[in-house]
Amino acid sequence: MKALQIKAYGGPEVMQIGELPEPDPKRGQVVVAIKAASVNPVDWKVRAGELKLITGRTFPKTLGSDFAGVVERLGIGVTEPPVGARVYGITPVMMRKPGAHAERLAVARKRLRLMPDSMSFEQAAALPIAGLTALNGLRKCGELHGKAVLINGGTGGVGHFAVQIAKARGATVTAVCSERNAGRARSLGADVVIDYRKQDFTAGSVRYDVVFDAFGHLKYPDVARVFTDDGTLVTTLPALPLIARAVWQKVVGGRHRIVLGNLRDHPEDYAELERLLAEGSVKPVLDKIFPLAEAAQAYAALEAGGTVGKVIIRIV
Numbered sequence: 001m002k003a004l005q006i007k008a009y010g011g012p013e014v015m016q017i018g019e020l021p022e023p024d025p026k027r028g029q030v031v032v033a034i035k036a037a038s039v040n041p042v043d044w045k046v047r048a049g050e051l052k053l054i055t056g057r058t059f060p061k062t063l064g065s066d067f068a069g070v071v072e073r074l075g076i077g078v079t080e081p082p083v084g085a086r087v088y089g090i091t092p093v094m095m096r097k098p099g100a101h102a103e104r105l106a107v108a109r110k111r112l113r114l115m116p117d118s119m120s121f122e123q124a125a126a127l128p129i130a131g132l133t134a135l136n137g138l139r140k141c142g143e144l145h146g147k148a149v150l151i152n153g154g155t156g157g158v159g160h161f162a163v164q165i166a167k168a169r170g171a172t173v174t175a176v177c178s179e180r181n182a183g184r185a186r187s188l189g190a191d192v193v194i195d196y197r198k199q200d201f202t203a204g205s206v207r208y209d210v211v212f213d214a215f216g217h218l219k220y221p222d223v224a225r226v227f228t229d230d231g232t233l234v235t236t237l238p239a240l241p242l243i244a245r246a247v248w249q250k251v252v253g254g255r256h257r258i259v260l261g262n263l264r265d266h267p268e269d270y271a272e273l274e275r276l277l278a279e280g281s282v283k284p285v286l287d288k289i290f291p292l293a294e295a296a297q298a299y300a301a302l303e304a305g306g307t308v309g310k311v312i313i314r315i316v
């Protein structure tokens with residue numbers, strides 16, 4: 001089978017389509033024939049060696065985390081879902097774990113979620129990491145109805161879900177994005193759009209109850225200037241000073257809250273995302289779709305910036 005592989009950590013040049021033996025499911029695993037996968041920043045960070053503490057130094061490695069496909073074989077101890085079932089999920093980026101940018105993947109049964117009938121493989125592949133991260137970060141902010149919520153990076157993978165979810169929950173939403181994507185941010189539901197190259201929202205006079213940093217580089221002292229009395233800062237990429245401040249605030253308290261908005265993939269989280277999709281309040285945006293043979297270009301598109309929603313690799 002074909003897979004997007006690396007034989008060393010590095011830049012885009014280390015990626016190549018390699019030929020691998022068909023995977024055998026171990027006990028508790030299922031082999032999924034992958035139909036579509038999406039690219040997340042974690043995938044290019046793995047490729048670049050930024051996560052080598054958890055991804056190790058064994059090569060070749062197959063890249064990729066989010067996938068959607070069809071159950072092909074069941075390992076010992078697995079009785080469902082049946083062969084042919086449409087499933088989606090996330091395979092963890094860890095030492096020796098195979099990635100999802102491949103024709104087939106052996107993955108633990110517990111990582112699989114049945115796809116709703118109405119969902120395409122591309123839509124399902126777009127959801128897990130970005131959608132579940134947006135959902136969890138906003139869930140930790142409590143009631144959003146009537147609140148002023150700012151999404152920094154509002155048209156990216158995580159951000160475009162966060163804008164839609166915050167809007168569905170009744171918030172007034174400001175999206176911070178690049179100028180070329182302003183119209184797309186409005187069509188996702190943003191009431192106000194700020195171009196991050198022209199305006200620094202932390203220097204303005206507008207106050208926010210929640211700042212969701214999907215870009216991940218905001219600093220608390222800057223954001224604190226534009227918080228209401230009980231503002232909450234959610235970040236998907238917590239730097240050490242922010243983690244330290246979050247711990248400190250948990251212990252000693254304070255006016256503002258800092259929330260580490262990591263992905264959570266409990267069944268109830270998937271169910272909530274699927275409900276939002278079914279009712280039409282959330283729709284994954286599929287920016288560009290590449291065949292597996294051009295997977296390196298899918299990475300290049302995401303890394304270059306400017307994409308709206310998700311970049312997809314179609315594997316058929």
Ligand SMILES: NC(=O)c1ccc[n+]([C@@H]2O[C@H](COP(=O)([O-])OP(=O)(O)OC[C@H]3O[C@@H](n4cnc5c(N)ncnc54)[C@H](OP(=O)(O)O)[C@@H]3O)[C@@H](O)[C@H]2O)c1
Nearest residue numbers: 041133153155156157158178196214215236262263305306
């Ligand atoms: N902790 C977790 O569990 C978790 C889960 C998912 C993601 N993450 C992390 O969260 C980050 C975002 O992920 P993603 O999938 O949303 O990535 P993405 O699709 O690349 O989106 C990043 C967004 O940030 C915007 N941006 C770039 N420069 C900016 C600036 N100076 N100010 C405001 N926005 C700016 C980009 O806009 P333009 O492209 O228009 O410039 C883009 O929309 C990544 O670092 C990722 O690793 C963490």
